[in-house]
Amino acid sequence: MRRKIFMLLMILPLFLSLGQTTGFAKDENYDEIVDEEIFGEEFVDGEIDEKEKKKADLIGPQVFQTSALTAATGKDDKGNSYMYFVMHGTPSALAVVDLNSNELKNTYTLSNSTSAWGLDVDKDGTVWVGGTTDGNLYSYNPNTEEFRDHGNKLTLPKDTAIQDIDAVDGVVYGSTAYGGSVFKYDSHNDELVNFGQVLYKKEFAKSLAFDEEKDTLYIGVGSKADLVKFDLKTKKKTAFLPDDYKNDKYVRDIRLIGNEIYARMDPSNRLVVFNKETLEKVDEVELNSRTVSLKSPNEDAIYFTKQNSLYKYDLTTKEQIDLQVPLLKGTEMLTLDYVELNDPNYPGYTLVGLIDNAGNVLKYNLETGFNEIVKMNLPPQPVTLYTMIQDEKRENIFINGYMSGGLAIYNTKTNQSVLHQDISQIESMTIIGDKLYIGAYPKSRVLELDLTQPWSSTNPRELMRLGDYGQERSTAITAVPKLNKVFVGTYPETSIGGGALAVYDLKENKQEVYENYIYNQSLVSFLHHDEYIYGGTSIHANYQVNERGARFFRFRPDYPEEKEYIHLPFQASMITSLIADKEGTIWGMADGTLFSYNPKTKEIRSQQILELVSGRFRNAKIIEGIDRNIYGTVEGKMFKADPKTMEVEILLEEGAYEIAQDSEGNLYFRNQADLWKYPMKE
Incomplete structure (x- = not known):
């Protein structure tokens, strides 16, 4: 008989214990939510059906984060002002905060969405939210407190996410990824029209703005960036972004102010202004905020931030005025709106905006200049799980949260977790003794966590930062204790x-970096075994695809520049997991194929488990079990392989991602926000 390790009533105490840990180390990038794409594809776990659920035991969510993706303001019929926050999670949520009291009023679950970027408030105060991963559209009426899920509005096969929305009188215009399309949804009669892909081969329709007077949409697409005028009457499309800006990735945000179009370029931090009639460029402004405000209700000006300070931009004189209003260190405004508050400190209109993902909000009064930063008490949400490894004793499982980060340490003997929230998304981990080495995103940072010491401002400590080399993700990591060195492989983005x-000498505190190590490929798996470090690549790098297949290679740790290629008798796009068994045989996953390599005899064996894979990064993970069998997951399937015959048994048909094992042989996997246990039969 299988023994359930958690009954339903035990999940609540686990949640509370996770939320009460203290003494977090401050990772300066922990609150920087990453873009919702991973090497060109959105990271989405397939669900587990009821039949497969009966084979495993649910442990539950491990990582909880308070991460606000975006925000907007509005008011009800009585004039009360609210701020609406989209909370990242699995599922996501809409949090409603009263701006007069700064208190949380309501929280609504965005079912079927792990995040949401499209957020707009209609003229009547209704809030509209466009989500992922099914493209559901939601609404909330502050007057009736009615929350509605209007269902999936994505009709093109490649579309998985709503990127931006603009709501006018109950009609919602939306832009999408990865079909790069735009749609119109009329909530009055529940009618949906999809206008198709905006520009050929542009997968992201990242931003849009609706011009009600002209019945025209302005759409920012990527990548690479372009800007399109779409006349809804004639269906004519006009692309008008000058060539000087087409090396940008996206047009992140669009504002229509008077007779001008304000387009926020990303990542170049340029605000480009166009004449609405001629579509010619009339101005350019440098900024750091994600967006700019609309025109001030008090004067001919707009607001933005740069270099950690609030600026006013005079639309007549083009003068930029530094208002000497500092933000929190390292932050810039994510949103900017105007509200009226019932507070003597804030007469007339007040500029408000979200500063960071932690829920800090700036209030700046336009009349008096009085300002303050308020930390809103926003609700934590369970987060989709991501990278996962076990320690050498198979007692603890280390598991990271996707996008908003967080690191949970789950003890398989006590069935309890400790959560450290203040760390960003982790791309790779390895454990050597009492040290956990971490490849953190963004900026391809490498951290060292001393497991014998408490979490603090200096633990984990940063060893390297490879962002200066154009690297964003530290996707492969291993360590060589004898040499006191850490070896890191990266995925390049810029x-x-x-x-x-990258090689870091722990004794000398020095680093060496070998750029473009495998020509035009990224390094996604490392293994240190005996005298060599073995590595595997992905053909995806810089949003490009290398026509040559993934490479399997090795080098001596003392001579990293002298690599040796090991030819595999099959083609693969990525080699995502490498291990060595107790006999010294190297095992790996290449797409959907399990293979072994004997370093002594040079013999290579292989067994195809799946013919086709999605192409998504981190699609497979293998470990050697305590019974000497090879266990793994690939594209949601969990399998067991006999190392002698390579005969494969499928343990779970779907829903299993990553893998770990405890000292009793029980297997663990993740699915969306949940950790699961696959018990060994007694």
């Missing part, structure tokens, strides 16, 4: 060529 190999 450099030319492939990923880098």
Whole structure:
């Protein structure tokens, strides 16, 4: 008989214990929510059906974060002002905060959405939210407190997410990824029209704005960036972004102010202004905020931030005025809106906006200049789980949260977790003795966590930061204790060529970086075994695809520049997991194929488990079990392989991602926000 390790009533105490940990180390990037794409594809776990659920035991969510993706303001019929926050989570949520009292009023679950970027408030005060991963559209009426899920509005096969919305009198216009389309939803008669892909081969319709007077949409697409005028009457499309801006990735945000179009370029931090009639560029402004405000209700001006300070931009004189209003260190405004508050400190209109993902909000009064930063008490949400490893004793499982980060340490003997929230998304981890080495995103940082010491401002400590080399993700990591060195492989996003190999000397506190280590490929798996470090690549780098297949290679830790390629008798797009068994045989996953390599005899064996894979990064993970069998997951399937015959048994048909094992042989996997246990039969 299988023994359930958690009954339903035990999940609540686990949630409370996770939320009460203290003494977090401050990772300066922990509150920077990453873009919802991973090497060109959105990271989404397939669900587990009821039949498969009966084979495993639910442990539950492990990582909870308070991460506000975006916000908007509005008011009810009585004039009460509210701020609406989209909370990242699995599922996401809409949090309603009273701006007069700064108190949380309501929280509504955005079912079927792990995040939501599209947020707009209609003229009547109704809030509209466009979500992922099914493209559901939601609304909330502050007068009736009615919350509605209007269902999935994505009709093109490639579309998985609503990127932006604009709501006018109950009609919602939306833009999408990865079909790069735009749609119109009329809530009065529940009619949906999809206008198709905006521009050929542009997968992201990142931003849009509706011009009610002209019945025209302005759409920012990528990547690479372009800006399109779409006349809804004639169906004519006009692309008008000048060539000087087409090396940007996206047009992140669009504002229509008077007779002008304000387009926020990303990542170049330029605000480009166009004449609405001629579509010619009339101005350019440098800024750091994600967006700009609309025109001030008090004067001919707009607001934005740069260099950690609030600026006013005079629309007549084009003068930029530094208002000397500092933000929190390292932050810039994510949103900017105007409200009227019932507070003597804030007469007339007040500029308000979200500063960071932690829920800090700036209030700046336009009349008096009085300002303050308020930390809103926003509700934590369970987060989709991501990278997962076990320690050497198979006692603890380390598991990271996707996008908003967080690191949970789950003890398989006590069935309890400790959560450290203040750390960003982790791309790779390895444990050597009492040290956990972490490849953190963004900026391809490498951290060292001393497991014998409490979490603090100096633990974990940062060893390297490879963002200066054009690297964003530290996707492969291993360590060589004898040499006191850590080896890291990366995925490049802004450099030319492939990923880098970085070597950090723990004794000398020095680093060496070998750029474009495998020509035009990224490094996604490392293994240290005996005298070599073995590595695997992905053909994806810099949003490009290398026509040559993934490479399996090795090098001596003392001579990283002298790599040796090991030819595999099959083609693969990525080699995502490498291990060594107790006999010294190297095992790996190449797409959907399990393979072994004997370093002594050079013999290579392989067994195909799946013919086709999605192409998504981190699609497979393998470990050696305590019974000497090879266990793994690939594209949601959990399998067991006999190392002698390579015969494969499928344990779970779907819903299993990553894998770990405890000292009793029980297997663990993740699915969405939940950790699951696959018990070994007694």
